[in-house]
Amino acid sequence: MHEIVDRDEPIERGVWTRDEAIAFYRAKDEPFKIELVEAIPEGETMSYYTQGGFIDLCRGPHLPSTGRAGHAFKLMKVAGAYWRGDSNRPMLQRIYGTAWLTEKDLGQYLTMLEEAEKRDHRKLGRQLDFFHLQEEAAGSVFWHPKGWTLYREIEMYMRRRLSDAHYSEVKTPQLIDRSLWEASGHWDKFGENMFTAATTEDKTLALKPMNCPGHVQIYRQGVKSYRDLPLRMAEFGSCHRNEPSGALHGIMRVRAFTQDDAHIFCTEEQINSESVEFCNLLQDIYKDFGFEDIHVKFSDRPEVRAGDDATWDKAETALRDATNAAGLETLLNPGEGAFYGPKLEFVLRDAIGRDWQCGTLQVDFVLPERLDAEYVGEDGNRYRPVMLHRAILGSLERWIGILIEQYSGRMPAWLSPVQLVVAAITDSTHDYAKQVHTAALVAGMRAELDTRNEKIGYKIREHSTAKVPFILAVGGREAEAGTVALRRLGSDKQEIIHLDEVMAILADESLPPDQRRSKA
């Protein structure tokens, strides 16, 4: 490519009629090009460009000559891509490259990519001893004590938030007979991606890939009145989906995951207010985790769908009003809604710039019908409730992956598995260090004690690398005065604080955001 640039060949435009183009590509026996040209209406013309001996169709415009491209480019990767994005059609080779105005810009971009790689949750997850993955359980996470501490902290936070928002929590079975999945329609659509277990009798059980049918079963116990609505049923639902091998990615896309799932059973009139409340709750929670910049996709009615147009109008309007009321800007994703209703997708971006769907809100008129959910209205007649499927974090696994990349592993104190380390400087201060450690535990902090036979510089380095937010060094001077030398992650300054005060300060800084608010 560099040689072509140096040759500075002129790039010239020409025009073909449709027939000329077809004749040209027939002669060259290029079936893909012929297909492209044939898609163009008869009688139209098309432009092509030549450069040296090379000729190709292109709408243009182009640079006047190859020399203008400069040398600030680099080929990045080679990969297959399906012809016209269809996995039933042949695969072509695609070459990816990046081009910049100057070589300096290119260099900066490449450095940026290298930096982004350091934030990769797969790398940090191992370095920080959060989790591991292994061959025998592809797509399932082995959570280590530190990662599990983080996981549970998020779960506890979510429980408080959901409880405050008037959700009740349930737990539904992992294995459910295939007949229920057939009734819900999932067997038909996703049966290939469901794990099944044969029982000794001739029954097939399926590992649940989602929680909705289970929630409907709980809803159906007893007669529901309009007075029971809206009914908000939440579950940290452990789901299994047999994802295609090529789709797996660290802990972002796995085969076993836990959704912070909930279904809101409500009337059509309540869709709007419930959606608004949900969007507000979601935004509030994202803010607590440090995400202010959310992409929201609005996916409206697909071509093949259930439900009449009036119902769709109502559902789409309700969703749109809700996003507006919640101050969310949405990107239209035309025709990408679920077959049962329109969908909001809350998307976050990872370190390498890949987008991941986290939260979602879907309006569903179909499942209540299929699984026969109903309520008794004011007039004594029976009606179908509407189901709002919603998740805020999406999957705990993905959320933690995104969080790790967002913070480069340097989690806020409330999420840090180890919030504080007491590092003794010499053996003679071990007793005092133990006392400080105990004080931290009593104050409710996740604290560790480091009395190893190592120099203080070594301990500081190690715990800083492990991204512990607070390191308390204690030596003879501190033991004498009843103080600690506090070093905060990211700072090389020391604060000498009395033991009586320091734990109150740090415990307060380590409070989850919702608890800090309610304390204030």
Place this chain on the structure above:
RNA sequence: GCUGCUAUAGCUCCAGCGGUAGAGCGCACCCUUGGUAAGGGUGAGGUCGCGUGUUCGAAUCACGCUAGCAGCACCA
């Protein structure tokens, strides 16, 4: 799942291209008791992802499988 690539010590990686391998970090032990990002010494640790084949002999060659990486397709 598809296309291409990869798999060597707990981790990060080098050498080896038919005659069974090495570094740094980590780990263990010893010396050192040191005041804010690596103190010193000694040592242990690998049937080279798995299987089959070719060969006197396979980490190395062939075939198959598994997992991972990049992209595509998929994502209830």
